[in-house]
Amino acid sequence: MQSQVSSLNEECGIFGVWGTPDAAFLTYCGLFSLQHRGQEGAGITINDNGQLRTKRGLGLVNDVFKVTDLQELQGQAAIGHVRYSTAGSNTLENIQPLSFNFSDTQFALAHNGNLTNALTIRKNLEDQGAIYHSSSDSENLMHLIRLSKEETLDDQVKDALRQIKGGFAYLLLTKDRLYAALDPNGFRPLVVGQLPNGGYVVCSETCALDAVGAKFHCDVQPGQLLKIDENGLSVSEYTTNTQLAICSMEFIYFARPDSDIYGINVHSARKNMGALLAEEQPVEADLVTGVPNSSLSAAMGYAQASGLPYEMGLVKNQYSARTFIQPTQELREQGVNMKLSAVKGVVAGKRVVLVDDSIVRGTTSRRIVKLLKDAGAAEVHLRIASPPLRYPCFYGIDIQHASELIAANQSIAEMQVTFGADSLGFLSVPSLIKAVGLKTGEPNGSLCVAYFDGKYPTPLYDYQESYEQEQAALKHCLKV
Amino acid sequence: MQSQVSSLNEECGIFGVWGTPDAAFLTYCGLFSLQHRGQEGAGITINDNGQLRTKRGLGLVNDVFKVTDLQELQGQAAIGHVRYSTAGSNTLENIQPLSFNFSDTQFALAHNGNLTNALTIRKNLEDQGAIYHSSSDSENLMHLIRLSKEETLDDQVKDALRQIKGGFAYLLLTKDRLYAALDPNGFRPLVVGQLPNGGYVVCSETCALDAVGAKFHCDVQPGQLLKIDENGLSVSEYTTNTQLAICSMEFIYFARPDSDIYGINVHSARKNMGALLAEEQPVEADLVTGVPNSSLSAAMGYAQASGLPYEMGLVKNQYSARTFIQPTQELREQGVNMKLSAVKGVVAGKRVVLVDDSIVRGTTSRRIVKLLKDAGAAEVHLRIASPPLRYPCFYGIDIQHASELIAANQSIAEMQVTFGADSLGFLSVPSLIKAVGLKTGEPNGSLCVAYFDGKYPTPLYDYQESYEQEQAALKHCLKV
Amino acid sequence: MQSQVSSLNEECGIFGVWGTPDAAFLTYCGLFSLQHRGQEGAGITINDNGQLRTKRGLGLVNDVFKVTDLQELQGQAAIGHVRYSTAGSNTLENIQPLSFNFSDTQFALAHNGNLTNALTIRKNLEDQGAIYHSSSDSENLMHLIRLSKEETLDDQVKDALRQIKGGFAYLLLTKDRLYAALDPNGFRPLVVGQLPNGGYVVCSETCALDAVGAKFHCDVQPGQLLKIDENGLSVSEYTTNTQLAICSMEFIYFARPDSDIYGINVHSARKNMGALLAEEQPVEADLVTGVPNSSLSAAMGYAQASGLPYEMGLVKNQYSARTFIQPTQELREQGVNMKLSAVKGVVAGKRVVLVDDSIVRGTTSRRIVKLLKDAGAAEVHLRIASPPLRYPCFYGIDIQHASELIAANQSIAEMQVTFGADSLGFLSVPSLIKAVGLKTGEPNGSLCVAYFDGKYPTPLYDYQESYEQEQAALKHCLKV
Amino acid sequence: MQSQVSSLNEECGIFGVWGTPDAAFLTYCGLFSLQHRGQEGAGITINDNGQLRTKRGLGLVNDVFKVTDLQELQGQAAIGHVRYSTAGSNTLENIQPLSFNFSDTQFALAHNGNLTNALTIRKNLEDQGAIYHSSSDSENLMHLIRLSKEETLDDQVKDALRQIKGGFAYLLLTKDRLYAALDPNGFRPLVVGQLPNGGYVVCSETCALDAVGAKFHCDVQPGQLLKIDENGLSVSEYTTNTQLAICSMEFIYFARPDSDIYGINVHSARKNMGALLAEEQPVEADLVTGVPNSSLSAAMGYAQASGLPYEMGLVKNQYSARTFIQPTQELREQGVNMKLSAVKGVVAGKRVVLVDDSIVRGTTSRRIVKLLKDAGAAEVHLRIASPPLRYPCFYGIDIQHASELIAANQSIAEMQVTFGADSLGFLSVPSLIKAVGLKTGEPNGSLCVAYFDGKYPTPLYDYQESYEQEQAALKHCLKV
Secondary structure, eight states: OOOSOOOOOOOOEEEEEESOTBHHHHHHHHHHHTGGGOOSEEEEEEEETTEEEEEEEESOHHHHOOHHHHHHOOBSEEEEEEEOOOTTOOSGGGSSSEEEEOSSOEEEEEEEEEESSHHHHHHHHHHTTOOOSSSOGGGHHHHHHHHOOOSSHHHHHHHHHHHOOEEEEEEEEESSOEEEEEOTTOOSOOEEEEOTTSOEEEESOHHHHHHBTOEEEEEOOTTEEEEEETTEEEEEESOSOOOOOEEHHIIIIISOTTOEETTEEHHHHHHHHHHHHHHHSOOOOSEEEEOTTTTHHHHHHHHHHHTOOBOOOEEEOSSOOTTOOOOOHHHHHTTBOSSEEEOHHHHTTOEEEEEESOOSSSHHHHHHHHHHHHTTOSEEEEEESSOOOOSOOOSSSSOOOGGGOGGGTSOHHHHHHHHTOSEEEEOOHHHHHHHHOOOSOOGGGGEEOHHHHOOOSSOOGGGHHHHHHHHHHHHTTOOO | OOOSOOOOOOOOEEEEEESOTBHHHHHHHHHHHTGGGOOSEEEEEEEETTEEEEEEEESOHHHHOOHHHHHHOOBSEEEEEEEOOOTTOOSGGGSSSEEEEOSSOEEEEEEEEEESSHHHHHHHHHHTTOOOSSSOGGGHHHHHHHHOOOSSHHHHHHHHHHHOOEEEEEEEEESSOEEEEEOTTOOSOOEEEEOTTSOEEEESOHHHHHHBTOEEEEEOOTTEEEEEETTEEEEEESOSOOOOOEEHHIIIIISOTTOEETTEEHHHHHHHHHHHHHHHSOOOOSEEEEOTTTTHHHHHHHHHHHTOOBOOOEEEOSSOOTTOOOOOHHHHHTTBOSSEEEOHHHHTTOEEEEEESOOSSSHHHHHHHHHHHHTTOSEEEEEESSOOOOSOOOSSSSOOOGGGOGGGTSOHHHHHHHHTOSEEEEOOHHHHHHHHOOOSOOGGGGEEOHHHHOOOSSOOGGGHHHHHHHHHHHHTTOOO | OOOSOOOOOOOOEEEEEESOTBHHHHHHHHHHHTGGGOOSEEEEEEEETTEEEEEEEESOHHHHOOHHHHHHOOBSEEEEEEEOOOTTOOSGGGSSSEEEEOSSOEEEEEEEEEESSHHHHHHHHHHTTOOOSSSOGGGHHHHHHHHOOOSSHHHHHHHHHHHOOEEEEEEEEESSOEEEEEOTTOOSOOEEEEOTTSOEEEESOHHHHHHBTOEEEEEOOTTEEEEEETTEEEEEESOSOOOOOEEHHIIIIISOTTOEETTEEHHHHHHHHHHHHHHHSOOOOSEEEEOTTTTHHHHHHHHHHHTOOBOOOEEEOSSOOTTOOOOOHHHHHTTBOSSEEEOHHHHTTOEEEEEESOOSSSHHHHHHHHHHHHTTOSEEEEEESSOOOOSOOOSSSSOOOGGGOGGGTSOHHHHHHHHTOSEEEEOOHHHHHHHHOOOSOOGGGGEEOHHHHOOOSSOOGGGHHHHHHHHHHHHTTOOO | OOOSOOOOOOOOEEEEEESOTBHHHHHHHHHHHTGGGOOSEEEEEEEETTEEEEEEEESOHHHHOOHHHHHHOOBSEEEEEEEOOOTTOOSGGGSSSEEEEOSSOEEEEEEEEEESSHHHHHHHHHHTTOOOSSSOGGGHHHHHHHHOOOSSHHHHHHHHHHHOOEEEEEEEEESSOEEEEEOTTOOSOOEEEEOTTSOEEEESOHHHHHHBTOEEEEEOOTTEEEEEETTEEEEEESOSOOOOOEEHHIIIIISOTTOEETTEEHHHHHHHHHHHHHHHSOOOOSEEEEOTTTTHHHHHHHHHHHTOOBOOOEEEOSSOOTTOOOOOHHHHHTTBOSSEEEOHHHHTTOEEEEEESOOSSSHHHHHHHHHHHHTTOSEEEEEESSOOOOSOOOSSSSOOOGGGOGGGTSOHHHHHHHHTOSEEEEOOHHHHHHHHOOOSOOGGGGEEOHHHHOOOSSOOGGGHHHHHHHHHHHHTTOOO
């Protein structure tokens, strides 16, 4: 029987705050600074003297929340969520925080990550009569909590957390407390900060702490459950069977350059990637330029390490092209181009090292190489500051199928031809690990690098079967 | 008697195209690439087989135009406009193109710049029975054309152009032609390009030519009137009494870095400004960083000339804060900050050269210096890649009163204290002129630098009296 | 502990159709013709080859559905709902049809009526781990169906129906069938019709059959469960313990005059009420006028029976004042009046019999009497074509508290003074029963008249306690 | 040469008030009560201590004005306008009040009616350099005022009024006064009332006086110019060459039944029309019913005069079908019907006299006759309470072409067949005049009946030529 519920995969941002009369506004600011983690929708739930109220909507934080919304969301605690856009799930009911109203209590829940056993749990619970609000995997936690036979809410939450698998950073707001939980591998980042007045903030990245004037307190550790209530912050473990394997794509692409993850500044890590890339993949050239904005750090690192001048060879339209009406294919071929433009005065006649952070489908790379050549670049040497993406992610990044990844389908030599570049080079996995430089002692320098090497740190549960089928199908064409 | 019409001052962007079935879509693309020149409103008028139709609205290009709008705007020629936000004039009736329907013909008009004798003309014409649509100075041209006693439309337009004073780049669309005109000083940029199919584009900056796949053809010269019709492009002069004095703020701040103005690439000019600034205002330091995004070119130039490393010390939220609900003063003082954040890992413990393009009110400078110090910067040396702004502009930039300019009210030493910087230095006017490097032989290297030295290249007409009054009032406190 | 879920009470309209490619459009038409039953919100769920899709929104049918919505809602079956506005519940999540998505199937549910044991059921189910979507009592049915241990869906639905108490007409759409069910007392009307092509329609009133060109087939009987699927219509009983007690307010006020309920035309029943009122409460006067639009039928009946001329003494603004900005109390006292106006030329100097259908709070009556007197009426004799409303309703009309009812707080003599009328008379319960004239042989002529005499045909369950408390409190002041 | 400006024809409503702090709100109320005169758009201009501000929009009064709009429109005087929907002109720029801002003063203008020499004036003025805002004929007055050589504004306005021809009721608001003017034939109604505080109201119908609590003061007379300012109300004549010929369609159809025009109550006039129709066009039947809502008064009159019972044979959906998505022709033929429905219980088996107020195209008549027959009516005798509409109107009703009028194309016998009625009868012109019963002594009982007899009380100016052409073309088929 055809399932009605397609599983969702999301890269999102979460923000929670406890203990300040400005809870809603700070959450709004925090979500705005996490906007890069999700642009599909946003929501805030506040706790107003024990009553929870939620405002959610499709679109950017600034579109969803008006002055009057924030005025109505007065309260002492809040959680918020920005959601990544994935095709087909673009409906209001999937925008978080998910809110749950019971006869005698209320909950709100925000989730960053992706569960790997969500469908199995849902099917089991539905067979017992459960009814789900949304098509989101995030909702499972609420059902498991309510069905838990444990006595205290603390224990019910831990009981529920032990049953879900995959990648998750969860915030759970109730009438009298705020929980935060991280999966046993710490796939997704989650940090705690403190406000000048003593209130606590828990959020995806430290850039959101800076945005609201909070001081960094600690990184949440894998397997931890934090509780913030009128007695302050308390930390416990729901499992000790943990192994840090933080998503390396957070360092490579997702996180903001001014954020720190487990003590490592993201911009600096990217600069290191660029520098190591220059060592591994040197080339004779006149200048180095990055694809704005995500690759500028790596380009600076490449320039510095190679001794080549760092230049502004590409300019990005600073106005969001999110809702831009797309040109027809015909116009695109005539040169109509909205997002990026080459600076002719800089690149004309020059041998350009073009640094990008990563390659997914490869369509952008091809376009940018052409853009530079059309602007007169003599040579374009494409350098990618991460290893080739060859395997899907099931922990919260929206790459579910290897078939979408050009590096799973073409060799590096083939890709160079596809992109029209004069040379092409990637960073190695060991250099990636070295560039980040986490000192925590887990395998792969405590990073998850499964999209590069296919070695997943956990079982894949609901995804195992389809993953194997796809890999088998790809075997024929893979010539890496 | 109190006047009902407050004069308007606008920095805007204009785009016109003739001879392509994609006229509306290309204008849409062109306006999007000129969005940095005006965010208050946008409009497009198309010529659909001799019938003009207009769609205008408040907000960004992407907000104003929906797919259905562009589908309805089918035609072979079009003009468009993006408008700069100035307080009080935020009404639909002032959004351009202004459209005029007569019993037997139609006109549409788009204007970048500011007329200096608009009120005088309007008063005169109203006394003769004229009725104005808008409160915009732009409308005068239409009245003068209709009242002209000349026989041909060409001559009527020239007659009208000779009567208006100040800064203007005008596009005028009729049922059978597109006019473009530039003021006798060429205060505002205006360029012509050609599409692959032979059609013509006239617009504010070359970046809009790139966006629509048009090849640069020529810069419009001061005093020229261009006509594009079924016979192609023809150029004539409505006056020969011209003297190029292009707005230097276009090079310093307004124009996009990938645009060329009279053959000079804007990014390169800014890099030169930064390099000459390093020579004029050197300082011992550990790194150079720019205020994103407008000052990055100058910062690169400063770094390169000084030999100091170029770094990413500040990160700008890439999502538009246009409609962001502002934090209260109290929250701002607690560190709530939406737009910019410092990268602690980069600046902590370092002596930072902070490069900015210009200083208007000075409030931003103070905030950024504090941001860097709060992030642990040991010293912050503020370097401004333009001379101090001390005088108002009447040709199209929204600085009408010297009283708003901090450099008109404080000495450099005072400003340094105000900003909390460890040192402060500006570029000199001669270095600015040298950095741009126009070879056309007019005074001040063919630039208008009146905001720096108060020497206006034209009479001020309607503004003369109030300007003199303000200068007299400022004399008391000026200690430059 | 304070409950988070306030119970809701609604008078609503429902419409379902099976077996036509125009399912969504006919539902749209049907809902528009049932708009008088609910103006808060509207929704449609269609069955598109086994897939259910729902569009819901706040506001009137015409506001909620755009052309594109109906185009997207293509399918062969549909159910729809219009919702009555009750304070506090004005949120999207309570707008019906409620939709439920399971891993392997889907349901949509539309409900007219009010359950009396909803809170008890919900509390019990939540204690077992159930999670509710909405704060609506309507949702209980879905949970009970899913938790039923019966084997077939037919039996699960019947099992669930036997557990809920109160007033309900339910439509339940699945991927392969449409159920319709009526409570054991038939409190709410529900009729079946047939389309020219053989498809079936089930809806609240016959006026919706007329609107979509369907022929009346039958009234649904108390305790029946109807199933419509590819085999056509089949009727069964989930209980035989039934006693028809249809809401008399449907005849008096709610239903449209062109609808028939159990074979009785509503307009004719109202005319009879007016005629019997003239017999019971005669008065010497010059003319009879009704309060538009709901009381015109009764006024015609009164005029005809009394021999007095029927006149248009009051005119109602035919444009909806739903969203009209209300005048201040001060302006209202100066005579500002939006909704109704008196026709001076008709009433000036005349003795007017003013017929209204019913009196709830009494504020309108007072206002209308004053309106007529201000317009010069010599005398105003208020005649109400129903008995005094003294008790709350728990089966689906939004009168939950006797304290809101003026007739529960004042005697008829007191009300006459309150209204400023020259005389006041109500219809008796026996005459009401006679006017409707149902021949089905149940008590009170098969009508529910509990709001008049306090004798409820069922236990009150969750409401019993608060009802008794209120009655005890009212005993002190009741002087009927 | 093809003209760009199509002339507009509108039936509208206007409302002005002077001397109350509630000016905007009372105008809002007044416009709502005049909503039946125009549903395309609405606008209000207030005078706030000499400054005029305008808010206009497309749609109904309630859609256009929000609470915040009215809060911003604080002032002591105001004028407002509701606009009738005519195809093609549905743009914001044509919504009134038209506002005009001069360097030293402001005007706002609201117009009900249609000028017959508008195109000639416009062409003349444009040839002299004038620029028009709108495509509305209403704007001419402003240009003529500004071009007048008279010395005082009073005289300039009179000078302008003497130059325009056709039907007009004008309101003109300036910083220090409110003018009201009526054309020399008084084609459109215009009344003056007084507020409890002494302030004045000038508006289209007395129902708007009632709505705002104002007392009727006088009807404005043809050729009058009223001025209301700080000295109160003063009345003068701009011409004495007048002849009252008020539009008889105001009595027949347009005006609200509770309004009085020149002392005649509209409902009573309609009742008289029905009564005289019963005398002129008697028929043996069982009952009389009217088409709701406009024909109910005439139906009452017919019933009373004929002795037949007055019944509710048709019910109109009280919710606006303005924006209703129209059914396809196929569905319409299957009986889908949104607006009207027949009450079967009333009409089945009966001989019905169906009274309608007038017939334009005849499509509605055909539909309603069919509706009644489908509901079982034995016979349907159509009686029209006005003479056959055979000629266009050029004074403000949107019937510009006789070709649209069924009675200009078919004989009464032919129409009876077209409509499927068992008999058809119209009221005669003399009876119409008698029914209204104005005592003012002008021809045709001071009514304009030109749409019935083609005898226009004024020259037709711009329309003369096309009118004669159409009449000549119609001569062939006219068989009256």
